[in-house]
Amino acid sequence: MKNLFHVTCWAAGLFTVSVALTLVVDLAGTVTLAASEETGKSLEKAFPHSQKCKRCHLRVFEEWEASAQSRSILSSPFRVSLERYRQTSDDEDGTLCFRCHAPSVLEYPDHANVYIKEIASGDPALDGVGCSQCHLISDVDPNQHPPHPVYQLGRVVFGSYEKPVDNLAHQSAPLALYGQSQYCVACHENLPGYEKLPDILGPWQRAEAQQKGQHCQSCHMPEAFGESANGERNRKISNHSFPGRFGKVRADAVKMDVETEVRGKESEVTVTIQSLVPHNLPLPHPGWSRMELDVTILGKNLRKTYSEQRYYERVFGDQHGKATIFDFEAVSVLRDTVLKPEEKRVETFTVPTPQDAPSMDVLVTMTYSPIHGPEDFLKEVEQRAALGRKDRAFKPVRIVQYKENIPLGTE
Ligand code: HEC
Ligand code: HEC
Ligand code: HEC
Ligand code: HEC
Ligand code: HEC
Known part of the structure; x- marks a missing residue:
């Protein structure tokens, strides 16, 4: 089955561009969307700012804003160590650090300098690990160590709902990946290039929790019941405050x-x-x-x-x-x-x-x-x-x- 969709742009109303998308539904019911590639799209358009999502996802936004992930390029220890790294290594662009702290740079390597300037200002206008940096991940390549996030910069946001409600801002596509540890370890397992050193997480795959089917999300995105988008019916939601060193999981x-x-x-x-x-x-x-x-x-x-x-x-x-x-x-x-x-x-x-x-x-x-x-x-x-x-x-x-x-x- 093949369909042609016209989808309005991010933050409906702000832009009026339409893009043609091909929706392919196979027999198993999985949906794959092939966005007609827009070339030369600016980083800000390819990775819409979290503020753009806030309009319809207020609850998620507020949880995320309180989380460590929202501060991934903000903290003073990060700014100081990034500079030390850039000065003492051959990697003047700080690409290694951006790989996880501001992964848009993976897709826009020439923007490393923009990030460096923004970060030095102490009040960056760009997101480090925001909504888009996570929800445009379409795959995690497990054959690389550490596993590498694969981005699909189209109009589709990926998530884990089997049947997301249609909306005017974006297409949604469910991926099992979003409920799995494999997704998180793309940024949590190890520093690329440092594979000779033991992994940061340790042998998490062999842990009893993992064997029993508990993924990173089970503890760090605890399940609740509520609105996923403003005004939608209540359903299963996942907390986005990413409790860790701070927050409830500590107990x-x-x-x-x-x-x-x-x-x-x-x-x-x-x-x-x-x-x-x-x-x-x-x-x-x-x-x-x-x-x-x-x-x-x-x-x-x-x-x-x-x-x-x-x-x-x-x-x-x-x-x-x-x-x-x-x-x-x-x-x-x-x-x-x-x-x-x-x-x-x-x-x-x-x-x-x-x-x-x-x-x-x-x-x-x-x-x-x-x-x-x-x-x-x-x-x-x-x-x-x-x-x-x-x-x-x-x-x-x-x-x-x-x-x-x-x-x-x-x-
Ligand atoms: C795109 C990269 C990326 C992905 C994907 C990612 N994280 Fe993170 N995460 C980070 C970064 C960077 C930080 C550190 C932010 C800071 O404090 O500077 C972080 C911080 C955290 C923290 C807070 C740690 C603390 O010290 O309290 C938790 C918990 C966490 N992540 C869990 C997860 C879980 C669970 C997933 C999967 C659903 C995930 N992360 C996916 C990059 C990522
Ligand atoms: C593989 C992904 C990855 C890479 C590469 C990476 N980090 Fe991190 N970083 C993280 C995650 C995830 C956390 C949160 C860890 C936690 O709380 O356990 C973090 C936490 C931090 C923190 C403490 C939290 C904060 O914001 O103060 C600092 C500082 C930091 N990283 C600096 C760097 C620097 C400098 C580089 C480059 C040399 C770098 N990181 C490379 C994933 C990464
Ligand atoms: C570190 C990666 C990460 C970040 C940052 C992140 N999300 Fe998510 N989000 C996920 C994952 C993973 C799931 C699926 C969780 C599950 O199935 O257990 C999810 C689920 C969702 C859902 C459906 C469930 C729910 O709780 O409503 C929405 C909507 C959503 N995210 C929107 C957002 C928005 C908006 C932002 C920014 C304010 C954001 N996300 C930031 C990883 C992330
Ligand atoms: C015009 C309102 C609107 C805007 C703006 C918006 N969304 Fe949504 N989004 C929705 C609605 C409505 C749903 C469906 C909620 C449901 O099914 O309960 C949804 C669902 C989602 C889901 C779940 C998809 C799935 O397959 O699990 C994710 C993830 C998501 N949005 C992320 C984002 C991100 C990231 C942004 C910003 C770049 C954003 N949204 C901007 C209205 C919006
Ligand atoms: C069974 C529950 C559970 C699972 C599953 C789990 N964690 Fe944790 N995690 C915790 C607890 C509890 C802490 C400790 C919090 C504390 O002491 O402050 C923690 C701490 C963390 C921290 C911050 C701690 C630090 O030392 O910097 C990060 C980041 C994190 N986990 C990421 C992950 C990732 C990535 C996965 C999946 C591979 C994962 N966790 C799976 C329970 C879990």
Whole structure:
């Protein structure tokens, strides 16, 4: 069956261009649309700005606006590290970083400079990872490592509804891909060109969650019921705030058990951490990303008598074998303590038992660490952040805390 469609342009009303599209419906009911290619289309037209989608998808827009994805070229750490990368590598255009942080550049490589200028301004008018950068992905090539997003820059937005309601702004086509992890890993698996280093996500395919049919979307785009477009009937929708380091999924990151054995002057605190996450935790990109496990003992009058920190991180080595927080300078991994997918890790701490105290408090806390690294780098990040040291990059984010009071008898 073949049909000819006339589709009005993005943001109906603003443009009046019509494009001929050929709609092919095969027997299985899958729909493929072959857009007659427009050549020389500007980047802004090929990748309409998220503001254009807001008019009809207010709920989705507001969720996305609150997400990390909407800030993919905004943060001060990104701006500072992009510049360092451009200065220290052969890739003056920063193409590597744009591959995931502003993937329109994949299709418009000559626009890298426009992005660089926009990003330096701190208030870019272009989207990094906006609606179009995601919904124009028509395929992910699994034969490349990392898997590569394939764009189809026509009038069709791809999604996962079997029967999307017709609208005046765009054609829609369902793709199973949108419900699958394969879609997300195109930007989350590894840095292209760094295949000798272990993947960012770790062996997520083998995780139990994945085997049980849970995809990235199951946890990071939790399902709800509501309007997909303004005024349409309620149906299954997917949250677009992409909870991760921030947001609700954090409560499900790890299960922690703590046992304390008092043995006279010394005590042993055993912390069992069960990661519930089907990928590495934390994800070791950017290179300074790490989690901290802190054990603190409080004695008489809640005075701190002891504290010790352990880190879950991937420490990269540069070409001179020195540790670097910049993964783009890495040629090796010097130490890797990230929690592997669904790993159970047991940590033992030998701590001095507080003397002359009727009891002691054992406090065990797990947090995402604030940004760390060379002083000049941190200074620059601070200077470029609108909120200075108050920027979220400098704040620890708590994941879990355990607290117990242990009686010490009458010693
Ligand atoms: C086009 C590339 C791209 C695709 C596709 C993509 N992401 Fe992302 N994602 C990013 C970038 C870049 C960031 C980091 C934004 C920032 O903080 O600068 C990010 C951030 C995130 C975060 C927030 C992480 C945090 O620290 O809190 C989550 C969660 C996330 N993505 C999940 C997903 C899921 C689930 C999918 C698939 C449905 C997906 N992403 C698809 C590029 C992508
Ligand atoms: C393969 C895709 C990919 C590439 C290539 C990539 N990033 Fe990222 N980047 C991500 C994702 C996904 C996140 C979110 C990670 C998370 O929260 O776990 C992220 C997070 C970040 C962050 C922390 C969030 C923020 O915005 O402050 C910085 C900084 C960053 N990347 C810098 C860079 C730089 C600089 C380059 C180029 C050298 C680069 N990235 C290349 C995917 C990528
Ligand atoms: C990181 C990629 C990504 C970004 C950014 C993104 N989406 Fe989505 N979107 C998806 C995926 C994947 C699905 C399908 C989720 C599923 O089936 O579980 C989806 C589903 C949808 C749906 C149907 C379900 C629903 O919740 O209504 C609409 C409409 C939609 N997106 C619009 C938008 C708009 C508008 C924006 C920008 C404000 C946007 N998306 C940004 C990946 C993305
Ligand atoms: C004129 C209003 C309008 C505008 C503008 C608009 N959309 Fe839609 N869109 C709709 C309607 C209506 C639906 C169908 C909703 C439903 O079926 O419940 C829809 C459905 C979708 C879907 C689901 C398709 C599927 O196959 O699952 C996605 C994804 C989507 N839009 C993305 C976008 C993006 C991205 C933009 C901006 C580039 C955009 N829309 C702009 C009205 C609009
Ligand atoms: C079973 C649920 C689950 C699935 C499936 C899942 N994640 Fe996560 N993810 C989590 C939890 C829980 C966290 C931890 C959040 C925290 O501690 O703040 C997390 C954290 C993240 C973060 C931010 C954390 C960081 O350390 O920077 C990103 C990005 C992310 N996941 C991407 C993905 C991608 C991509 C997939 C698919 C390959 C995926 N996730 C599959 C549960 C899940």
